[in-house]
Amino acid sequence: MKLYLDPGHGGTDPGASGNGIREKDITLDIALKIRNILLTNYENIEIKMSRTGDTTKSLSQRTNEANAWDADFYLSIHCNAANSSARGYEDYIYSGLSNSSRTATYQDIIHAEVVKLNQLNNRGQKKANFHVLRETNMDAFLSENGFIDNPQDAALMKQDSWRQNVAQGHANGIAKAFNLKAKATTTPAPTTPAPKPPTNPGTPPTNPPTTGGLYKVIAGSFKARANAEERVTRLRSKGIEAFVVTATISGSTWYRVQAGAFSTRANADTRLAAVKKAGINDAFIIAESGSQSTRGTTPVVPSTILGPTQLSAEQMDRFVKKVNPNAPELGSYYKTLGEYYGIRGDVAFAQAVHETNYFRYTGVVNRGQNNYAGIGATGPNVRGATFATPRDGVLAHLQHLYAYATTQPLPNKYPLVDPRFNLVKRGSAPTWIGLSGKWAVPGTTYGQMILDVYEKMIAG
Numbered sequence: 001m002k003l004y005l006d007p008g009h010g011g012t013d014p015g016a017s018g019n020g021i022r023e024k025d026i027t028l029d030i031a032l033k034i035r036n037i038l039l040t041n042y043e044n045i046e047i048k049m050s051r052t053g054d055t056t057k058s059l060s061q062r063t064n065e066a067n068a069w070d071a072d073f074y075l076s077i078h079c080n081a082a083n084s085s086a087r088g089y090e091d092y093i094y095s096g097l098s099n100s101s102r103t104a105t106y107q108d109i110i111h112a113e114v115v116k117l118n119q120l121n122n123r124g125q126k127k128a129n130f131h132v133l134r135e136t137n138m139d140a141f142l143s144e145n146g147f148i149d150n151p152q153d154a155a156l157m158k159q160d161s162w163r164q165n166v167a168q169g170h171a172n173g174i175a176k177a178f179n180l181k182a183k184a185t186t187t188p189a190p191t192t193p194a195p196k197p198p199t200n201p202g203t204p205p206t207n208p209p210t211t212g213g214l215y216k217v218i219a220g221s222f223k224a225r226a227n228a229e230e231r232v233t234r235l236r237s238k239g240i241e242a243f244v245v246t247a248t249i250s251g252s253t254w255y256r257v258q259a260g261a262f263s264t265r266a267n268a269d270t271r272l273a274a275v276k277k278a279g280i281n282d283a284f285i286i287a288e289s290g291s292q293s294t295r296g297t298t299p300v301v302p303s304t305i306l307g308p309t310q311l312s313a314e315q316m317d318r319f320v321k322k323v324n325p326n327a328p329e330l331g332s333y334y335k336t337l338g339e340y341y342g343i344r345g346d347v348a349f350a351q352a353v354h355e356t357n358y359f360r361y362t363g364v365v366n367r368g369q370n371n372y373a374g375i376g377a378t379g380p381n382v383r384g385a386t387f388a389t390p391r392d393g394v395l396a397h398l399q400h401l402y403a404y405a406t407t408q409p410l411p412n413k414y415p416l417v418d419p420r421f422n423l424v425k426r427g428s429a430p431t432w433i434g435l436s437g438k439w440a441v442p443g444t445t446y447g448q449m450i451l452d453v454y455e456k457m458i459a460g
């Protein structure tokens with residue numbers, strides 16, 4: 001996605017001014033912050049700016065440049081001025097566009113994200129015949145971020161934290177509107193290719209790796225081998241690799257068509273969807289532990305938040321200390337409290353590893369907060385909750401997960417220490433993947449990133 005980012009005014013044109021500040025300086029700082037947030041956090045975006053310093057550039061130069069570059073979106077940042085009493089935020093798209101236009105849809109999304117964070121009166125979504133909206137070939141959007149001649153709005157504009165929040169709101173809107181792919185925030189995601197099927201469809205599959213479990217996509221199960229072979233042929237004609245495996249169920253032999261084996265449930269779900277799209281409606285997934293000798297005891301990557309904790313406290317602590325020897329030893333809290341609430345404490349631990357970057361606290365939350373899951377940390381300057389002890393921090397994390405995982409009342413052995421428990425739509429995310437876009441916004445890959453960490457934990 002190509003974003004043309006335009007801080008309004010500049011150089012000999014200061015824009016509006018008041019209360020000791022100039023529009024051109026505020027718009028430039030917000031735009032640079034937007035660029036920084038987007039390039040740091042998202043993969044599939046390119047940004048060209050109309051200016052990165054205090055330079056003069058005409059409106060036609062800006063729109064010509066965006067058109068020549070063939071940008072996908074034009075984002076123009078401004079501040080307003082009127083009569084010193086008007087205040088608040090508003091944004092614009094071109095007046096010739098309908099409310100059902102694609103540009104209007106983008107406006108809906110970006111507006112909603114900006115007003116969440118900007119602390120300004122909301123003056124609404126508007127349309128106007130501005131040059132940059134009219135002369136651009138791509139969808140274009142212009143925001144007026146407060147009134148510089150109003151003392152209250154100007155007091156906000158002078159704060160670096162406010163400008164950062166406004167930038168974050170715009171960045172969140174762009175990310176949501178264009179479905180940008182978040183960068184992994186910990187170490188790179190593991191690449192665990194599915195085992196290669198044997199070339200001869202008649203032979204059994206190679207043994208899966210001994211570490212971790214596997215999710216196998218079974219595209220049909222037959223009593224007659226010939227029917228299974230026919231299914232394989234049909235799948236291959238649709239571009240889906242498959243082969244036959246035998247399974248003994250209640251003493252009789254079945255011929256199963258295996259169309260892939262994956263180390264994460266999400267990847268298996270994706271393949272299952274492809275198989276079903278190819279017209280195979282009786283396909284299903286089976287979860288298998290890694291090796292014959294440890295069958296039933298080797299941990300697998302789970303999908304639900306509720307469930308048993310598979311790793312020991314020592315395994316959790318050892319995993320994180322390989323990366324950060326100074327990490328606190330929280331494994332026993334995640335193990336025992338996880339078991340009390342019926343939550344997979346080891347996967348919650350993986351979430352804490354992801355949130356705190358191996359307890360190195362490279363995000364907004366500080367070490368001293370004992371806040372391992374970013375509870376209440378909603379923006380770059382909103383550090384969120386603080387808990388008295390590490391145990392309380394883990395307790396709050398698990399209680400927050402419990403709120404998402406189930407509609408059941410919270411078991412009452414421990415006091416409620418999660419300050420946001422009652423803000424959660426109860427039972428709205430029973431799976432780890434389901435936390436995406438809820439625990440972390442926009443965070444479309446959030447749940448998968450937790451499971452990726454967990455996959456590394458069970459691999460030792």
Ligand SMILES: [Zn+2]
Pocket residue numbers: 008009015016023078079
């Ligand atoms: Zn302006």
